[in-house]
Amino acid sequence: MIEAQSISYQELIQAVADASDSDTRYGFFLGAGASVESGILAAKELSEKWLETIKDNKGVNNTDLKKWEEEPAKHYSDIFSRRFRSNASAGHEELQQYINQATPSIGYLFLAQILTNTKHKFVLTTNFDTMTEDALFSLHNAQQAKPLIIGHTSLADYLLVFAQ
Numbered sequence: 327m328i329e330a331q332s333i334s335y336q337e338l339i340q341a342v343a344d345a346s347d348s349d350t351r352y353g354f355f356l357g358a359g360a361s362v363e364s365g366i367l368a369a370k371e372l373s374e375k376w377l378e379t380i381k382d383n384k385g386v387n388n389t390d391l392k393k394w395e396e397e398p399a400k401h402y403s404d405i406f407s408r409r410f411r412s413n414a415s416a417g418h419e420e421l422q423q424y425i426n427q428a429t430p431s432i433g434y435l436f437l438a439q440i441l442t443n444t445k446h447k448f449v450l451t452t453n454f455d456t457m458t459e460d461a462l463f464s465l466h467n468a469q470q471a472k473p474l475i476i477g478h479t480s481l482a483d484y485l486l487v488f489a490q
Contacts, residue, residue: 353448363431373398376409430461438462
């Protein structure tokens with residue numbers, strides 16, 4: 327297994343350039359926090375916001391609440407489920423509002439340039455926003471940039487393969 331490593335943006339540019347004359351292709355994995363610069367709140371911020379509402383509700387398990395307050399980002403899914411358990415669509419609508427107000431950051435625009443102008447075409451993300459797609463469509467040659475979007479629910483069956 328290849329171990330993940332952090333590199334600077336200069337090293338990324340150099341790696342992409344070096345790969346232009348080889349069979350090497352890069353894929354990009356975007357995780358939590360990738361869209362913060364685009365204006366979408368991080369899981370920790372959203373969880374803390376929702377915890378304030380949950381605290382006012384009666385019948386909340388204090389043990390869960392204390393655990394969630396210690397590491398809100400880690401318990402994002404549980405907090406979301408508890409906060410919106412009586413109306414899940416309200417939670418989805420709130421998230422959609424953040425996505426609708428966001429614009430792709432410079433990082434997404436740079437990624438879109440790589441995806442459009444090089445052989446490096448693969449992005450896997452845990453995020454449910456559309457910043458990668460929005461960045462691709464914002465390019466002047468957006469007619470050529472038609473991303474194939476596969477939702478996280480479609481990938482769920484494959485996650486077991488990675489966990490083993």
